[in-house]
Amino acid sequence: MMKPSVAIVLLLVVAEYASLATAAGPKVIIVGAGMSGISAGKRLSDARISDFMILEATDRIGGRIHKTKFAGVNVEMGANWVEGVNGKEKNPIWTMANSTGGLNLRTFRSDFDHLASNTYKQDGGLYDDKFVEKIIERMDEVEESGTKLAGTLHLSGQEDMSVMAMQRLNDHMPTGPARPVDMVIDYYQHDFEFAEPPRVTSLQNTVPLPTFDNFGDDVYFVADQRGFESVVYHVAGQYLKTDKATGAIVDPRLKLNTVVREITHFPSGVTVKTEDNNVYKADYVMVSASLGVLQSELIRFRPQLPSWKILSIYQFDMAVYTKIFLKFPRSFWPVGPGREFFLYASGRRGYYPVWQQFEKQYPGSNVLLVTVTDDESRRIEQQPDNQTMAEAVAVLRKMFPGADVPDATKILVPRWWSNKFYKGSFSNWPIGVNRYEYDLIRAPVGRVYFTGEHTSENYNGYVHGAYLAGIDSADVLINCAKKKLCKYHVRGKHE
Known part of the structure; x- marks a missing residue:
């Protein structure tokens, strides 16, 4: 059996991603349904970018904002x-x-x-x-x-x-x-x-x-039996379809129990592979996984992220x-x-x-x-x-x-x-970092964008930091996708 030529392979790759460019508006995959991912989704929706999918590894939204029943009352395991x-x-x-x-x-x-x-x-x-x-x-x-x-x-x-x-x-x-x-x-x-x-x-x-x-x-x-996560559901409910009787999110664009393991990025688009071997294609991906996850090997990037990006992640x-x-x-x-x-x-x-x-x-x-x-x-x-x-x-x-x-x-x-x-x-934030490192940790790599409380220059570690970071990172993606302003300027360390 003859092997396809390099030219044919390249044509197949181009054809595979050509449909992305001709679709009505950009398609975006958001990785993670914590506060920053949900916030980013709302910002995209407000900008009339509604062709997106949110892939969440766990069985719920909220991330590190999570209530659980203990001794007859709901208590907060994370942010409180x-x-x-x-x-x-x-x-x-x-x-x-x-x-x-x-x-x-x-x-x-x-x-x-x-x-x-x-x-x-x-x-x-x-x-x-x-x-x-x-x-x-x-x-x-x-x-x-x-x-x-x-x-x-x-x-x-x-x-x-x-x-x-x-x-x-x-x-x-x-x-x-x-x-x-x-x-x-x-x-x-x-x-x-x-x-x-x-x-x-x-x-x-x-x-x-x-x-x-x-x-x-x-x-x-916060000592409410609805949980602090009500704030995340409040944001999500403004653009994701919910069941009026239960308040549960029933929007098909949110996929729970979906663990992202690999993100492949090309000049023309991205593919996201999950643990169950499903592959999702999009124009852009917004990664809202925690800093700890980025520092681990849970998600692999292909090609590997550039050294400046890896260093910025490991510095924190x-x-x-x-x-x-x-x-x-x-x-x-x-x-x-x-x-x-x-x-x-x-x-x-x-x-x-x-x-x-x-x-x-x-x-x-x-x-x-x-x-x-x-x-x-x-x-x-x-x-x-x-x-x-x-x-x-x-x-x-x-x-x-x-x-x-x-x-x-x-x-x-x-x-x-x-x-x-x-x-x-x-x-x-450790000693010696400043706005320069913040710019680097938030900066996109091609069509891969990043958000999360760790990308908030002033409010890292806080719920409001995650919420505002989702808005900020979504704005960067919107500027590229809708206004073609894709160059993300990182000022020098001593500027």
Whole structure:
């Protein structure tokens, strides 16, 4: 049997993709139905690009915004707060979540002002609140100095430093926090927000933090039984067909349980191959997979992404933030005004440090939440839940030696890092990156476009960052597909 000539093969490839160019409007495949993918889809739909398909690996939309039933109530495994409220600009997520956006989600303003009165010693009992208050006040003074210093640094990021380096410059615990109480306050101030310690977190990109600087200092805990994911469904329902009775999305353009494994891109179009060996063809593809997934080998690009793109992906950190829920037969912890959050000052930094009780949010549930991050998250994800439960209860018995602390009856440990469809919770911008690296990580490669919270220059790691990134990336694709403005300009590092 004769082999086809190279010329014939080329003609077949051209013919295969010629139909794409003659179709009515561009066809787009969106990979991932998290907030950024759903947001990008709406933006495309608003621009009258409706011939698209959303391929989602899991059995739901929402990505890292996900509720689950625990101890009789729906709790959030991932994003839980609307962060940045009551400031000079309106947070778009807050607009959707509160009554003005139509959802009117059940939310509670989180009050962290009383931590000095709720910081527990490693072996039990409370620290003197005036003692802890002085530590917090000194931390705030250093943060203000850091804000002033960050404002003097060159925009290229070449003078950037870690938050810890800034602390040392201010003679604030020059060798790092050593006492348990110093460690837990430092942890609350930084790791609890960024999921990574100050020694790896960029000063220039986090002090001041644009989310709070622009949208306001208040944060609201979402405790609605419809789930925080209602916001994602709210956006999706504006352009995807839904069942009026159930609210479920029934639009055939959304394909759940469809795992993308390979993206092949040509000058004339793209093909997307899924785990079940189906192949989808389009003019463009918008990849909204998490940074952790891009850093893994779940999705292969053919040809391989250029070195500048690969470097931009690997330069960023995919942090891990784990919210562990514990159910008890009865409550034994302090309640009342100013008692929602409490800290455990362990000699091991980050060991079950930040606790929250739900007297207001889930009354009568007898549920506690403890947050861990980074290495502790990875350690806990790899051990049995009963071991984690025993460790957490042992910490509570140390904190409250006079109380009859019962065994927990249930535990919920999200495993975002182990999950191949996420590989972490959210991105953290490391030292020395700036707008240049942001341009690179968002920049398209031919007909392959990228979005996600990690592509948000100012709001990475936040739900509003994912939402706005979807809009921004869709605009880049729209400019190319409809206006033929396809050149994506990346300014030089030192411009």
